[in-house]
Amino acid sequence: MSAAEGVLASRTLPESRVPDPREAPPIRWGILGPGSIANEFARAVTAGTASSIAAVGSRDRQRALEFAERHGVARAHGSYAELVADETIDAVYVASPHSEHHDHALLALEAGKPVLVEKAFTRNVTEARAVIRAAAAGGLLVAEAMWARYLPHYDVVRQVIEQGILGDVVLVRADHSQLLHPNGPERLVDPRLAGGALLDLGVYPVSFVDHLLGPPASVAARGSLTDGGVDATVGIVLAYASGAVAALTSSMLARTPCAAEIVGTEARLELSGPFYSPTLLRLLTPDGDLLAERPGALLAPLRGFSYQAAEFARCLASGASESAYMPHAATLRVMSTMDEIRAQVGVRYPGE
Numbered sequence: 001m002s003a004a005e006g007v008l009a010s011r012t013l014p015e016s017r018v019p020d021p022r023e024a025p026p027i028r029w030g031i032l033g034p035g036s037i038a039n040e041f042a043r044a045v046t047a048g049t050a051s052s053i054a055a056v057g058s059r060d061r062q063r064a065l066e067f068a069e070r071h072g073v074a075r076a077h078g079s080y081a082e083l084v085a086d087e088t089i090d091a092v093y094v095a096s097p098h099s100e101h102h103d104h105a106l107l108a109l110e111a112g113k114p115v116l117v118e119k120a121f122t123r124n125v126t127e128a129r130a131v132i133r134a135a136a137a138g139g140l141l142v143a144e145a146m147w148a149r150y151l152p153h154y155d156v157v158r159q160v161i162e163q164g165i166l167g168d169v170v171l172v173r174a175d176h177s178q179l180l181h182p183n184g185p186e187r188l189v190d191p192r193l194a195g196g197a198l199l200d201l202g203v204y205p206v207s208f209v210d211h212l213l214g215p216p217a218s219v220a221a222r223g224s225l226t227d228g229g230v231d232a233t234v235g236i237v238l239a240y241a242s243g244a245v246a247a248l249t250s251s252m253l254a255r256t257p258c259a260a261e262i263v264g265t266e267a268r269l270e271l272s273g274p275f276y277s278p279t280l281l282r283l284l285t286p287d288g289d290l291l292a293e294r295p296g297a298l299l300a301p302l303r304g305f306s307y308q309a310a311e312f313a314r315c316l317a318s319g320a321s322e323s324a325y326m327p328h329a330a331t332l333r334v335m336s337t338m339d340e341i342r343a344q345v346g347v348r349y350p351g352e
Contacts, residue, residue, distance in 0.1 A: 011267055012292045013283055014159040016152035021049050021302060021310030025317040028054035029309070030089035030113070032080055032104055033096035034067035037118060041093055041145075041305050042071040048306025051313055057083025080104060084111035091316060093145070093309075094118055097187050098194035099349070102127035105142065109134045114141035116312050119207070120199040123349055125335040132328050141316055142328075143308075146207050148276035149326045150307040153296040154211060156281060157262070157269065161212050165283070166264025169244045172212060174205035174260035174275060177251040181232060188252060189228050194349050196230035197223075198338055202250030204276045206341075207334050208260060209238060209246040215333045217241045223345040231347050238337070267291065277304055 029045060031038050034056050042053050053073045058064040061078030068076040077083045084092055084107055092108040094101055094117045102122045108115045115135070121144040122128045135142035148154055160166060178201060180188055187193040188200060198206075216238035223234035233251035240246075249256075260275035261268060272280040278296035285291060298304065308325075315323050322328045342348070 011165050011283060013156055013281060013294045014163065016155045017159075018150070018152040018155050018307065019310070019314070021306040024049055024051070024310035024313040026050040026052065027090040027313045027316055028052055028088060030055040030057065030083050030086055030092045031067070031073075032057050032083055032092055032094050032108065033100075034058050034063050035095055038067070038093070038095035039070070040303070041095065041309065042067075042073070044303035044305030045309045046071065047301040048303050049310050049313065051309060054089045055083055055086045080107055084108045084113050089113065091116065091141075091312065098123055098199050099192060102131060105131045106134055109138055109140055109142070112138065112140070114312075114316055116143050116145050116308065119144055119146040120194075120203045120338065121331050121335060123194045123199070124339050124352060125332055128332055128335045132332070136321065139321070141312070141321055143312055143315070143323045144326050144331045145308050146203070146326050146334075147305050147308045148204065149207065149211060149330075150311050150323075151278060151296075151304060152307070153271070153278055153281055153294070156294065157271070158211060160269055160283075161262070165267060166262060166269060167266030169213065169242070169262060169264050171244065171263040172209050172246040172261070173248075173263075174208050174246070175249040175256050176201045176204040176258050176274070176276065177233075177249065177254055177256040179255045180252040181226065184252065189226050189230055191228060191230055191347075191349050195228070196226075196232070196342075196347055197250045197252040198231050198234050198341060198345075198347070201252060202231075202234055202236070202248070202341070203334065203338065205248040205250065205260070206236070206337055207330075208276065209248065210330055210334050210337070212262065213240050213242070213244055213246065216246070216337060219337060219340045219344070221341040221344040225346065229347065231342070231345050234341065234345055236341055
């Protein structure tokens, strides 16, 4: 074996540094918006953390009552104002449509409640800055619920980049496409609700490459629109000052494997689909020979959303204003990049 071959053979995958969610301090959550993603959050908090869901709020009191019964929640409110004023909760999880994130986050912050806001954080970077400023003014924790950024395998990927295991990163490829139109949720095609593939699906590959490479030097995007004027399919090329290029795709017209790949000068890392959930990591030589692999399945009863809920609880207990896993600067970079993508594709939401 040559010296070069020996160096290559020694490359391996580091261990995740992410703490066990069950060891995070307990907090009492209030859920704003009892939709499908809120159901997953409630299951993850209950099964995989020491925290609890103390209250839920909806404009439709019956929906709140049904959610409360489903998840064993003690208090159901018929308005968001009642929810954020509830003294039995320590933090608010905003799970309403993208179009409402800004207003609902501000509502909670004005009531003195720390907030975890579903991704995409807001409709645009201007709204995101307003939420972060309001949190800073009130001395309150706010974070984006981009759940993938809190997962153990994302920490492994980040270490791979930081340690130079791949050499210089040359290319990143990532896709998130699901068959959600024309027979999917109506909100996805409604501009008033900030619909479209990008904010719902494309945010995953955009946030993934931000996690690796930070802000792009340039953005190029093309796409197709629905009859209602939101993006159905988007192709994105991001270029970086280092010389790296990211090729990202997203569509709500078809389902794909949703895999990702990071290609370096000395090795490459494959993330099996879906890359944004606990998944198999494979470290390969430039010729495709396997160097190391690590399964990403979670131990029962942990669920993917358990990690973001636990990290928020740790930050709240320590008095932090943001999370190192999804810092405010990253949220603003992602929102800014998506604003530019939408501008190039031709999507503008009412009221922007």
